[in-house]
Amino acid sequence: MRIHKGHSLLDFPKSFIVVDIETTGFDPSHDFIIEIGGVKVQNERIIDTFSSLINPHMTIDPFISSLTGITDQQLSAAPDIKPVLETFSDFIGDSILVGHNVHFDINFLYDNFEKHLSRALTNDFVDTLRLSRRFFKDAPSHKLDALASYLNIPVDTSHRALSDCYTALHLYSLLNDASTQIPASQKELLDSLTFDDSNPFYGKRLVVKGIPQIYSFEFMKAVSEKCTAKMSDVFYNSCDYIIFSHYTYKAFMNGSNSAKFEKAKKLVDSGTLTILSETEWCKMLGLPIPVGSPSSRTNLSAKDIVTEKTEFDETHPLYGKTCVFTGTLEKMARKDAMQIVVDLGGLVGNSVTKKTNYLILGNNDYCSSIKGGKSSKQKKAETLKLSGNDIEIISENVFYDMIEEE
Numbered sequence: 001m002r003i004h005k006g007h008s009l010l011d012f013p014k015s016f017i018v019v020d021i022e023t024t025g026f027d028p029s030h031d032f033i034i035e036i037g038g039v040k041v042q043n044e045r046i047i048d049t050f051s052s053l054i055n056p057h058m059t060i061d062p063f064i065s066s067l068t069g070i071t072d073q074q075l076s077a078a079p080d081i082k083p084v085l086e087t088f089s090d091f092i093g094d095s096i097l098v099g100h101n102v103h104f105d106i107n108f109l110y111d112n113f114e115k116h117l118s119r120a121l122t123n124d125f126v127d128t129l130r131l132s133r134r135f136f137k138d139a140p141s142h143k144l145d146a147l148a149s150y151l152n153i154p155v156d157t158s159h160r161a162l163s164d165c166y167t168a169l170h171l172y173s174l175l176n177d178a179s180t181q182i183p184a185s186q187k188e189l190l191d192s193l194t195f196d197d198s199n200p201f202y203g204k205r206l207v208v209k210g211i212p213q214i215y216s217f218e219f220m221k222a223v224s225e226k227c228t229a230k231m232s233d234v235f236y237n238s239c240d241y242i243i244f245s246h247y248t249y250k251a252f253m254n255g256s257n258s259a260k261f262e263k264a265k266k267l268v269d270s271g272t273l274t275i276l277s278e279t280e281w282c283k284m285l286g287l288p289i290p291v292g293s294p295s296s297r298t299n300l301s302a303k304d305i306v307t308e309k310t311e312f313d314e315t316h317p318l319y320g321k322t323c324v325f326t327g328t329l330e331k332m333a334r335k336d337a338m339q340i341v342v343d344l345g346g347l348v349g350n351s352v353t354k355k356t357n358y359l360i361l362g363n364n365d366y367c368s369s370i371k372g373g374k375s376s377k378q379k380k381a382e383t384l385k386l387s388g389n390d391i392e393i394i395s396e397n398v399f400y401d402m403i404e405e406e
Helices: 062-068 072-076 081-092 102-117 128-135 144-150 161-179 184-192 217-226 246-253 259-269 278-285 334-343 376-386 396-403
Strands: 016-023 033-042 045-053 097-099 125-127 205-209 230-232 241-244 274-277 322-326 347-349 358-361 392-395
Touching: 016 062, 016 081, 016 102, 016 161, 033 062, 033 081, 033 102, 033 161, 045 081, 045 161, 081 102, 097 102, 097 161, 102 125, 125 128, 128 144, 128 161, 144 161, 184 217, 205 217, 217 230, 241 246, 241 278, 246 259, 246 274, 246 278, 259 274, 274 278, 322 334, 322 376, 334 347, 334 396, 358 376, 358 396, 376 392, 392 396
Parallel strands: 016 097, 097 125, 205 230, 205 241, 241 274, 322 347, 322 358, 358 392
Antiparallel strands: 016 033, 033 045
């Protein structure tokens, strides 16, 4: 468990470092980093870059060489990983890291920081893959190359770390632009709204932090203007309200630590600031909560997952077994994973009990309520296992290996 791994942010910081790595494979436990690239951005301007090959002391797969253009001859002359990581660590400092499917890069870097530098990589990060699924829903694919083609982003034909950083940076810029647009459906609602000076935000100063999930920031800003209020995304001491986006509010309420949260708490304690969630802001203005937004979603219940199959492979390791999931799965929605289990003749549950056979650990990095790297489900499962119950705690990747067994 990478318990000190930074938080995944739904935000568009103005200063950050785009990162990308090339590796000999896909598993940090036995594959190696062969190249690290980075582009440092400060106040939306590129100020520095980082690029270095790394000697893996092994022959790389021809597929990797063909994909990246990196040869064994180049790598044999490259420095070892420790001095490269030391320099890269100085380069990134405590900056927010940005990348496409950045969990892959972060996990490799985290494990190698622990192994070679004897410390964890704790930087928070922004995943453009996650953002692209929100803002470019109609794209045929959300892989970096496919998005580059879809959005007419010029790319280098070789998959080298630094060139991929520049592609991801261009994508990040387009995502930022897309986040400021008011969707047509919201424009229609906006045109219909009117407020008088009795509205709760009349003459007030508001700030929004995080990427809004119910309405776009530009919509919220336009509504504030109709309320004769001022709205910004810059946190200043004299604001009257701070509106946290759905996931930012969830992190705040669950005790996540960050400078903006600490600042907000001090202002609340002094009596000068009121904190609202997106949902509370909508309700105070009588705005509808669109179906499908986070605040309108009902909790997924295991009893709703059923199968139409009548014949099963009784030798499959999940047949007749009860599975419970915790955390966010990286490769599929939890509902889809639960459906696979019941289609294999297994059972799914909402909570860990003595009847649970497998607890599947998802990627907890999106859930700020997880403290110490363990969810309440995992802690209960560990207690049951120590008491002799037939329960196994497995990773998401092991689960995928199991469902692929013939």
